[in-house]
Amino acid sequence: MESVHETKENLALNFKIKELNEVDTILGIKVQKHERGFALSQSHYIDKVLEKFRHLNIKDSNTPYNSNFNLS
Structure with a gap:
């Protein structure tokens, strides 16, 4: 957290x-925090483009x- 504070x-x-x-959206990208990181x-x-x-x-x-083709 010290590095974050210095950067700010x-x-x-x-x-x-x-x-x-906490961030919700940045540059049009939705950010979701999870137990193991971020999504x-x-x-x-995409929904807007399809519409x-x-x-x-x-x-x-x-x-x-x-x-039926499986990628490995």
């Missing part, structure tokens, strides 16, 4: 900063993918 102090010398609570997700962005293309009346298409 150094940033404050050059930038206007304010202390916020980053852009699912909300945009639905409005353009683009039709679904099958892809030549064998769902």
